Amino acid sequence: MTEQAPATAPLLPLAGLVKSVQTPEFAGITFHEVLSKSALNKVPPSSTMPFEWTVNPYRGCSHACVYCFARKSHTYLDFDPGVDFDSQVVVKVNVAQVLRKELFKPSWGRHHVALGTNTDPYQRAEGRYGLMPGIISALADSGTPFSILTKGTLLARDIPLLRRAAADVSIGMGISLALLDEDLAQRLEPGTPSPKARLALISKLRDAGLPCGVMAMPILPWLTDSDEALDQLFAALARAGATGVSAGALYLRPGTREWFMQWLAREHPALVGRYRRLYGTGAYAPKEYRQWLAAKVNEARARNGFSAQGFVHDPRQDEARYPSGSMPEASNFRIGHEKAGTPEGIPASAAFSPTLF
Numbered sequence: 001m002t003e004q005a006p007a008t009a010p011l012l013p014l015a016g017l018v019k020s021v022q023t024p025e026f027a028g029i030t031f032h033e034v035l036s037k038s039a040l041n042k043v044p045p046s047s048t049m050p051f052e053w054t055v056n057p058y059r060g061c062s063h064a065c066v067y068c069f070a071r072k073s074h075t076y077l078d079f080d081p082g083v084d085f086d087s088q089v090v091v092k093v094n095v096a097q098v099l100r101k102e103l104f105k106p107s108w109g110r111h112h113v114a115l116g117t118n119t120d121p122y123q124r125a126e127g128r129y130g131l132m133p134g135i136i137s138a139l140a141d142s143g144t145p146f147s148i149l150t151k152g153t154l155l156a157r158d159i160p161l162l163r164r165a166a167a168d169v170s171i172g173m174g175i176s177l178a179l180l181d182e183d184l185a186q187r188l189e190p191g192t193p194s195p196k197a198r199l200a201l202i203s204k205l206r207d208a209g210l211p212c213g214v215m216a217m218p219i220l221p222w223l224t225d226s227d228e229a230l231d232q233l234f235a236a237l238a239r240a241g242a243t244g245v246s247a248g249a250l251y252l253r254p255g256t257r258e259w260f261m262q263w264l265a266r267e268h269p270a271l272v273g274r275y276r277r278l279y280g281t282g283a284y285a286p287k288e289y290r291q292w293l294a295a296k297v298n299e300a301r302a303r304n305g306f307s308a309q310g311f312v313h314d315p316r317q318d319e320a321r322y323p324s325g326s327m328p329e330a331s332n333f334r335i336g337h338e339k340a341g342t343p344e345g346i347p348a349s350a351a352f353s354p355t356l357f
């Protein structure tokens with residue numbers, strides 16, 4: 001590994017900070033390594049989230065999606081929600097050990113644990129810190145069902161581990177992919193693996209016999225919401241073997257809104273007025289737009305063989321993908337919908353939640 005240099009200036013007294021480092025392999029990014037006292041986060045009862053527990057090994061995300069809803073959460077650490085969110089990444093270096101202890105307490109109820117609900121657990125930092133294998137093992141060893149949502153192709157590294165975990169617990173896999181246009185993706189999600197690479201990841205998961213739903217969010221008004229764009233996207237997802245797809249419109253909460261609108265003014269100035277009129281001062285697109293989009297999404301789903309229920313697996317896809325009973329053995333995974341009424345371990349109600357990316 002290339003020698004580490006200390007960060008020029010630790011930005012603030014982060015709780016549990018061990019050191020802040022920069023390395024040439026991650027130019028422009030500072031990692032703040034912290035020792036965390038807890039790993040499991042309880043979702044507040046007031047939340048509409050369909051799960052109660054989450055684990056977030058990282059805060060901040062070098063995937064740097066302009067529309068990322070989690071930007072505001074970086075301000076709680078005294079970072080800014082723009083550049084800092086993309087480049088000041090807090091790493092809970094002891095998260096797997098702490099999680100294991102929490103999961104093996106007699107009081108732990110083996111509730112579903114969701115990963116990837118705030119920042120991406122397979123962002124680039126994971127290549128350096130390798131926290132996810134310990135997290136997955138702790139969850140599986142303790143009999144805790146879990147789901148992972150990501151844009152990171154680094155997930156492929158852990159497929160063998162996930163296959164083993166799926167033999168013991170219900171797991172759900174979700175890939176976030178909402179557009180195919182490589183140029184637009186590069187400008188909109190500059191730190192992410194390309195759409196092509198994410199499609200290949202979906203196929204890898206399916207070839208390994210794992211379920212793989214797709215979160216096609218956010219769909220962007222006038223940029224990615226045409227029939228043609230949706231159809232091409234859903235067709236590509238079907239070809240890749242996705243077991244379901246859910247989609248929803250852009251959500252512009254404070255902290256994200258300012259950052260996104262600056263990007264829009266730079267990249268698509270002609271759309272600024274239209275977005276202002278569409279979103280007004282709110283975070284959500286108006287109900288009429290969301291209903292219009294939902295109808296288009298349902299049509300695109302139907303045209304491409306997906307169920308209308310978001311993450312509902314259509315066995316026809318397996319038949320097309322695995323002719324004459326060639327489905328891999330590991331497909332005896334117990335996916336969430338068998339128990340909870342929703343596939344992939346990510347409840348369908350989450351599909352339109354703005355707090356999942």
Ligand code: SF4
Pocket residue numbers: 061062063064065067068069070118119120123151357
């Ligand atoms: S949307 Fe997800 S992948 Fe993109 S920056 Fe936010 S947390 Fe990272």
